[in-house]
Amino acid sequence: MGSEDQFYGVIDLVEGRSFTFDEEGNMTEGGVPDEFMEEFEIRRSEMIEKIAEQDDNLLEKFLLEEDISQEELKAAIRTVTISNKVVPVLCGTALKNKCVQPLLDAIGEYLPSPLDVPPVEGVKPGTDDVIARDASNDEPFAALAFKTVTDPFIGRLVYFRVYSGSAKSGTSVLNTVTGDRERLGRIVKMHADQREDVEEVFAGEIAAAIGLKDTTTGETISSIQDPILLEKIEFPDPVVSVAIEPKARVDQDKLSDALVKLSDEDPTFTINYNDETGQTVMSGMGELHLEILTERMKREFKIEANVGKPRVAFRETIRKTTTAEGKFIRQSGGHGQYGHVIIEMEPLKRGEGVQFENRIRGGSIPIEFISSVEDGVRGALKNGPKSGFPVIDLLVRLIDGTYHDVDSSKVSFEIAGSMATRTAIDRCSPVVLEPVMKLEVVTPEDYLGEVIGDLGRRRAGVESIDAQGDTQIVKASLPLAESFGYANDLRSITQGRAGYSMEFEKYLEAPESVVEAQAT
Template sequence: GLIDLIEMKSVTYEDSSQGVNFYETEIPDDLMEHALHHREKMLEAVADFDDHLLAKFVDGEEITPDEIVGVLRRATIALKAVPVTCGSAFRFKGVQRLLDAIVALLPSPLDVAEVVGVVPDSEQTEARKPDDDEPFAGLAFKVMTDPYVGRLTFVRIYSGSLQAGSYIYNVNTGKRERVSRLLEMHANDRTERREVYAGDIIAMVGLKDTTTGDTLCDESKPIQLEKIEFADPVVHVAVEPKTRADQEHLHAALAKLSDEDPTFKVRVDGDTGQTVISGMGELHLEILTDRLFREFKVGVNVGRPEVAYKEGIRSAATATGRFVRQTGGRGQFGHVEIELEPGEAGSGLVFESKIVGGNVPREYIPSVRDGIHEAMSSGPVAGYPIEDLKVVLVDGSYHEVDSSEMAFKVAGSMALKEGLKRAVPFLMEPIMDLEVVLPEQYLGDVVGDLSSHRADIQGINIRSDAQVVSAVIPLAETFGYATRLRSLTQGRAIFTMQFSRFREVPRQIMEEVVARVQGLDQRR
């Protein structure tokens, strides 16, 4: 159980009902002193946010639960306090207290500022108040597949109202979609709604082309809300079905999982024919392969995880691409000259044309860009995608009969490949932010292990009962880290990890990666 410091009650949960039934009783005598000590600390912290409460606290007057909750709510909405509740989701304890705290302490739609978006095809911004009379606007934040209802799209409604059976406009895809049903979800239960209003969180049935992060709105009053940005996957593994029956259902199941999770990607390797899945880490892919079996009854064999490396360039370069082919009839001719340089982080391909005088006809310039974009998928170091590149088309020539879009696409690809070799290419690897919480007696072993795996220790912070190690570590060094950490600390440490950025690979490691990739290619 737990002790509620606001109500000063002991809460005991019934294991047989998986925490559904619980009992509030007086705090046991042996725990009362401990509870009073922590209540005093809580009141001292809460009193800092309200002068009237501070005066009562200093004078030793009784402070009621309603006063505590009121001040905590105002502090939370002002982003000055972060309330923490006790509990264990795994053991079904404290869940009701958490939900009560969400209702009591977190802001309602009326407590937050109006949402601001951009009018499509313009730079003009527009605000939408959380009002039922405003034009409809909502954000799709989750997609899932329900075995009984089908595809569910969860939407947070920021303004306006919507009736079941009506049409809405998806700004991201430019398509109208019909909402056949509106469902209010409550765990595994659902309630049919005929109409929903500003502030509601609702599941929509019938949206076929809407994905996570899309803005839905009134077609006559379009608005683009802030789009959710998702990082590219950093780990790949090959999967294959265990049986012929699994093979029939594998791709349909993977498509549904990919639809739900924008950071999960599926592709078929063109060289080996293997199905390759990509995600944000080893644990991410383990969970998804486990869901394949639990939810879709599809068994798979999983290969060794592979890091999603990328490539970049250090310097600017110029290059020429000339594609000439004569086959007896009409030939092929395309000639381009380009300048390339490193792009800004996260910019992808920035393509610019400085062609004057029609040396390259305007209709062929998009084909040059397509060829360059296609060539970026395979860099010169180890065949990994090129990251962030600025390319300027500066000159070229054409043949009135033999030139074609395909010829200039090939010429653009050839020019980029030649230019990348001259621009001092290098290999980059994903770097992860790592935090390890552990007892002090294991600190030396854990830090030593991290240092031996190319980790940079950012800091060591002391908590009342543990040490917290913050580090950045290459993703390639984290495979199997959960097992390694468990062994070093006798299972008494926990860690969290998330993607941070890409960083250049040391030369020795780069040579090992290149040798491994070339070895795989030779075996194929």
């Protein structure tokens, strides 16, 4: 009921109730207002028809025009939701605390409980043996850490979801990713900003633990006697970097501490220290991501910081296959240095990363030096010849070499591997790759032309334009280098009425003009 700044409530099509809210977010329940009754009947009939198409029991009653009770309708919605045939939609605004209550009720009524989904599957650590665990307290304990936060009062909190079994506070558990034993010091259930201490958690529950010092987001904790490794959450690599420094030099230690805590909470946020420039560099998934983290430092840690211009995380790759040789020979009295390798290098498909393959036969290079050659290869690939960014998506194959009984060492073969790799890259026509983002813009139809024009100026490739009433949804691929400042520009050209979401999609070859601009 109402729209935009005049929005004041909703009507529940299932129960036939209205929920209205004042400016303070206080909710009042009531019946369907007379002025909305006709539209309510039409929309409710449409909803029941859509649900009946997916539920045979409801379909029969619908066709015979029999009354359908609220309980039957809710049961049907729950069934088709759990089977992924429909998605219930509710509207509201968390900012003004409007319609949050009906949303929480709908989560409880329609979404699956742990008993409604198949048993979770994992593997036995160190093997490929698949293990299934039911959501039962009788099964061995298994949980997945899905969030890490720093609480100003009680310290580091690790949120976890129990998939099977139970665990008491003080229990020792195994982190099956790192192999370390941890102790569940305290277990608390979080209710917004309120904490409830509990002695034990059971299958299907979500809780937070104090005392898991080395467990991070995406890692599995399980029973020590019956370990299991659940599917790990994969996080994309950061694509944008900025230099950051405190406005006041006395805040340097506080800044470092804040960055470490934020990176612990967010696996897509990384920090490193550039020895050449003496700068602290933070990297994330986009301009907005880093802006939010900078604002959090100011709000939560009371640190004012200067942030540099965003820098895109380019990559390099090769286009040809070649063979190269690396020789490192030094003689200066006593033991010298001798390392000699021959490698083949060939391009791989996007996303396949860097692969190393040992094809040495007959002992031309002793086995103890092979890992050193690989270290030299991977070290050389960290800085490409065109942009200085890492080289990716290629295969390096060690095919031959020679060694000296006295002078050969791990260091000499590492240097020889690095020399051969740099020579090979130069011969393979290296190219610079730029990160491309998947972009979705939701805009009123009146501004569609301006949005499309602006995307064209940013080298974006529009993939589809879909209409939903008076709203247009534009899906496009946008080079990250062209996305800086997009939030402000989009607000400007649409008078603040359009919104967008953006996530990393892939790496594509960058135009020469972009490469030259990066070099300057």
